[in-house]
Structures are given as C-alpha cells and as structure tokens.
Amino acid sequence: QTTEEHEKETGLKSKEARKYIFSCLDDIAHVNLVLSLDSSDLQAEKADRREFVSLLKSMLLISAEDRTNPSSVLNHPFLAMTHLLDYPHSNL
DSSP: OOHHHHHHHHSOOOSOOOOOOOSSGGGGGGTTOOTTSOHHHHHHHHHHHHHHHHHHHHHSOSOTTTSOOHHHHHHSHHHHOGGGGGOTTOOO
C-alpha cells in the first residue's frame, strides 16, 4: 500500500516517510546504528549486521548455481546466531 493509498483509506496523513538510497548492499549495515551502545554490544551489533548483509547478498545472487539454497539459509550464521558467540558479554 502506498502512502497516498493509506492516507485516502484512513484519512490520516503520514508524519514521516523514510527513504534510503544505497549505492551497495553493504550500506545497509550502517543505517540507524546506535552508537550509544556499550563497546561489547556495539561490536556484536556490527557483527550481526555484517552477517545479515552476507545472508542477503547470498540470497540475491543472480546465478542460481551460486545462490544460497533454503537449507543453507537456515544454517547461515545470521540465523544460527553463531557469530554472536564471540561476544559473550553482549546483551544482544
């Protein structure tokens, strides 16, 4: 549903419309990064974002031979959360 359709349907005007324009998928990892986190949490958050981008890239490969398959997705560090084991003192 577009913003205009939502406004027409509900009669409410949207207060904010966020638009992000990225030059590459890696830029996603830097959006709204909370810098006020303590060091351990910040490092864990950055690692989590790196793994998310890695997963996204592997799912969006054009070549079907190179693209990740569903079972591999389930074992990816982002979903398995194994990358966070390196940050045992993090609250994430």
